[in-house]
Amino acid sequence: MANHNFNILYILLPIILIYSCSNPNEKQSNTLKNLDQEQVISDLSIYNLPSTWTTQNGDDIELKNLNGNVLVMVMIYTSCQVACPRLVADMRNIDAQLPQKNKNNVKFIMVSIDPETDTPERLKSFSIENKMETDQWLFLRGTEDDTREFAAVLAVNYKQISPMNFSHSNIISVFNKKGELQHQQEGLGMDNKETIETIIQLTN
Amino acid sequence: MKCVTGFFCWSAFMVMTFINVNAQSVGMVEIKGGAFVPLYGNDSVKVKVDDFFIDVFPITREEYLQFVKDNPYWQRSNAKKIFADGNYLINWYNDLHLNEDTPPQAPITNVSWFAAKRYCEIQGKRLPTMDEWEFVAMANEKLPDARTDSLYNQYILNWYETPKTFNQQIGSTFKNYWGVYDLHGLVWEWTLDFNSVLLSGESRKDVDNDRNLFCGSGSIGATDLMNYAAFMRYAFRGSIKANYSVKNLGFRCAKDK
Numbered sequence: 001m002a003n004h005n006f007n008i009l010y011i012l013l014p015i016i017l018i019y020s021c022s023n024p025n026e027k028q029s030n031t032l033k034n035l036d037q038e039q040v041i042s043d044l045s046i047y048n049l050p051s052t053w054t055t056q057n058g059d060d061i062e063l064k065n066l067n068g069n070v071l072v073m074v075m076i077y078t079s080c081q082v083a084c085p086r087l088v089a090d091m092r093n094i095d096a097q098l099p100q101k102n103k104n105n106v107k108f109i110m111v112s113i114d115p116e117t118d119t120p121e122r123l124k125s126f127s128i129e130n131k132m133e134t135d136q137w138l139f140l141r142g143t144e145d146d147t148r149e150f151a152a153v154l155a156v157n158y159k160q161i162s163p164m165n166f167s168h169s170n171i172i173s174v175f176n177k178k179g180e181l182q183h184q185q186e187g188l189g190m191d192n193k194e195t196i197e198t199i200i201q202l203t204n
Numbered sequence: 205m206k207c208v209t210g211f212f213c214w215s216a217f218m219v220m221t222f223i224n225v226n227a228q229s230v231g232m233v234e235i236k237g238g239a240f241v242p243l244y245g246n247d248s249v250k251v252k253v254d255d256f257f258i259d260v261f262p263i264t265r266e267e268y269l270q271f272v273k274d275n276p277y278w279q280r281s282n283a284k285k286i287f288a289d290g291n292y293l294i295n296w297y298n299d300l301h302l303n304e305d306t307p308p309q310a311p312i313t314n315v316s317w318f319a320a321k322r323y324c325e326i327q328g329k330r331l332p333t334m335d336e337w338e339f340v341a342m343a344n345e346k347l348p349d350a351r352t353d354s355l356y357n358q359y360i361l362n363w364y365e366t367p368k369t370f371n372q373q374i375g376s377t378f379k380n381y382w383g384v385y386d387l388h389g390l391v392w393e394w395t396l397d398f399n400s401v402l403l404s405g406e407s408r409k410d411v412d413n414d415r416n417l418f419c420g421s422g423s424i425g426a427t428d429l430m431n432y433a434a435f436m437r438y439a440f441r442g443s444i445k446a447n448y449s450v451k452n453l454g455f456r457c458a459k460d461k
Contacts, residue, residue: 043285152317152399152446153286159400 045179051146056123056139071175077114102203232257243434259456261374266308287318291449309373311454317446324457331396332458343381391454401442
C-alpha cells in the first residue's frame with residue numbers, strides 16, 4: 001500500500017510542481033504568509049515584479065533584493081555605438097555630482113535590452129572598461145520576456161533593428177527606497193540637475 | 205504494483221494529451237506564416253512570420269470573469285497599480301460581477317497589458333506579436349493581403365469613427381481569409397511587443413525631430429503612407445503604457461506552432 005502511494009506521488013509530483021511554478025503570482029496572493037510580505041511592498045513598487053536577473057558578477061537577484069536603496073536605472077546594450085555611451089556618461093555624471101554622504105544607499109543599474117549578446121561576462125568587461133566597478137554599479141541581464149516586461153514598467157520602448165543594433169528611448173529613471181518611480185529624465189545630454197536633486201532628496 | 209504504475213502512467217499520459225490538444229486547437233486557427241512588409245517598420249524591409257495559432261475571437265468579458273475568479277490576484281481590488289491603472293475593469297459592478305449594460309459576450313476591455321499577457325500565459329498561450337497581429341489583420345474575407353483594397357481600408361477607417369463598438373458581441377464583424385473574426389470593427393488589441401513602436405520624436409511626446417530621444421537608426425518612415433489606418437494603430441500603440449486600461453482596447457491570444 002505504501003508502495004502504491006509512493007508511485008502515485010512519484011507521477012503526480014512533477015505535474016504539481018509544473019503547475020505551481022506556472023502560477024507564482026496567483027499562488028502568492030492565496031497564502032497568508034505572502035500576504036504579509038505583499039503589504040510591505042506597495043502597489044506601485046517594481047518589487048512586485050517576480051523576475052530574476054543575473055548580475056555582471058554572475059549572481060542571480062530579484063529586484064526586491066534591492067529594497068532600501070534608491071535606484072537609478074537605465075536600459076542599454078553594450079554593443080551600442082551611438083546613444084548608449086552618452087547615457088553611460090550621464091549616469092557617471094550623476095554619480096559624480098552626488099555628495100558623498102548621499103551615495104551610500106544609491107545603486108546605479110544598467111539593464112540590458114540585448115540579453116542574447118550581453119552575457120554576464122560581457123557586462124563585466126563593459127563595467128571594467130567604463131570604470132564602473134564599485135558595488136554601486138549593477139549590470140542586469142534577464143530573459144527576453146522579462147526584459148520586455150521591465151521596459152514596459154519603465155515605459156521604455158525598444159526594437160531590434162538588426163542583430164547588433166536596437167532603437168530605444170533614452171530614459172533614466174529614479175526609484176525611491178520602496179521601489180516606486182519618482183522621476184524620469186528623457187533624452188540625451190539633458191541637464192541632470194532635476195535627477196540629482198531627486199536622488200539627494202530621497203537619500204536625505 | 206506494475207499494473208498500478210502502468211495505469212497511472214496511462215492516465216497521466218491521457219491527461220497531458222488532452223491538455224495539449226485542448227490548448228492548441230480550441231477556439232484557435234492556424235496561420236500559415238510568410239514574409240511581408242509591415243506598413244510601419246523599417247522601410248521596405250520584409251518581416252518573416254512563422255506559422256502560429258491565433259484565437260478566432262477576442263477574449264470576452266465572460267471568459268475574463270472566469271479568469272479573475274480563478275486568479276484572485278487579478279481581481280479589480282487586488283490588482284497592483286503598477287500592473288493595472290485605476291481604469292482596470294472600471295465598469296464592472298464589483299470584483300466578481302460584470303456590469304449589466306454590456307453583454308457578457310462582448311470583448312473584454314479596460315484591461316492592462318500585464319493582465320492580458322498573464323491571461324494568455326495561464327491558458328498556455330501568449331499575446332501575438334505586433335508583426336503576427338498585423339499579418340493576420342491585413343486579410344479581408346477573400347484575400348490574405350487586402351491592404352491595397354480601398355474598400356477594405358475604408359471599412360477600417362469607418363470603424364475608427366464609429367463610437368462604442370466595444371459594446372457589441374464577438375463575431376459580429378466579418379470572418380477573414382484565415383477564419384479569424386473581429387480584428388477590425390469591435391476593439392483594438394494589445395500585442396506582446398506594443399512597446400517596440402518608436403515613431404519619430406515619439407508620438408506621445410509631441411516633439412518633432414528630436415533625435416536625442418532614441419539610440420541608433422530607428423526612427424521610422426512609412427513604407428506606405430496610403431494606409432492611414434495602420435498609422436493610427438501604430439501611433440496608438442506608441443502612445444499607451446503597459447498598465448493603461450483603455451475602454452476600447454482588448455486582446456486575444458496566440459500560440460507557437
